Amino acid sequence: MSQVLFVGAGPGDPELITVKGLKALQAADVVVHAGSLVNPELLSHLKPGAEVHDSAPLTLEEVVAIIAGAVAAGRKVVRLHTGDPSLYGAIQEQMEALDALGISYEVIPGVTAAFAAAASLRQELTLPGVSQTLVLTRLEGRTPVPETESLERIATIGGTVCLYLSVGMMEEVAERLLSGGIFTEQTPVAVVSRATWPDERTVEGTLGDIAEKVRGAGIGRQAMIVVGEALSARSRGVPERSKLYDPEFGHGYRKS
Numbered sequence: 001m002s003q004v005l006f007v008g009a010g011p012g013d014p015e016l017i018t019v020k021g022l023k024a025l026q027a028a029d030v031v032v033h034a035g036s037l038v039n040p041e042l043l044s045h046l047k048p049g050a051e052v053h054d055s056a057p058l059t060l061e062e063v064v065a066i067i068a069g070a071v072a073a074g075r076k077v078v079r080l081h082t083g084d085p086s087l088y089g090a091i092q093e094q095m096e097a098l099d100a101l102g103i104s105y106e107v108i109p110g111v112t113a114a115f116a117a118a119a120s121l122r123q124e125l126t127l128p129g130v131s132q133t134l135v136l137t138r139l140e141g142r143t144p145v146p147e148t149e150s151l152e153r154i155a156t157i158g159g160t161v162c163l164y165l166s167v168g169m170m171e172e173v174a175e176r177l178l179s180g181g182i183f184t185e186q187t188p189v190a191v192v193s194r195a196t197w198p199d200e201r202t203v204e205g206t207l208g209d210i211a212e213k214v215r216g217a218g219i220g221r222q223a224m225i226v227v228g229e230a231l232s233a234r235s236r237g238v239p240e241r242s243k244l245y246d247p248e249f250g251h252g253y254r255k256s
């Protein structure tokens, strides 16, 4: 059993943690969590006396020192990250630091915000004949985005695009996505704020009007932006049904 478990807490709803993640929390002696983004209800599963640290005001060095100190004392540590730890979670540098200290760890995945938003919207992100590609990206903030992955270039691919950490720059997102020649002012956009939390809100529009709608709704942070033609299926129907359940097509598990 590893000394440290990086656990994906899921998007907000405390029931959206995995069974494995929940068991890790229940067994933990020390939990370091990603502050306000992790639902505090999850901490109600901890053993009495378990130690809790909010990592929001801490540096990497401080987080690692807490983890290393707990491990040295023989205590079970959970590092709780929002959504899935592998996306915008800064876990690689933590794992590297633990490697240097000879501390073992594992990662337990979680439901990322993009999938929580799709569920809240009741929307498939990959539709036959519309989109078979999903891009998870962001606009640069203090963390730069490599030039080769600029939104303008991503906009030349099309597909369904989910943007993290970007709703505060909605106008720029729309403008840059329009420059690729595939998306148009009519391309549907959904913005889901705090998906799966009790105060979840959804704003829907098009690349032409979404910035204004998002501003009007006062959504400035913690929201997922979903862009792409797949979103019109809810109002216009699916243009093409899937081969998977098509009586005309057989596959490994069903004869045609």
Ligand code: SAH
Pocket: 011, 012, 081, 082, 083, 084, 085, 086, 087, 088, 089, 111, 112, 113, 114, 116, 117, 163, 164, 165, 166, 192, 193, 194, 195, 196, 197, 221, 222, 223, 224, 225
């Ligand atoms: N590791 C996380 C992402 C952390 S970055 C994950 O896998 O989801 C933080 C960004 O995630 C926010 O700016 C927002 O864009 C998105 N986000 C996190 N939780 C969200 C939620 N419940 N609803 C909508 N967006 C969310």
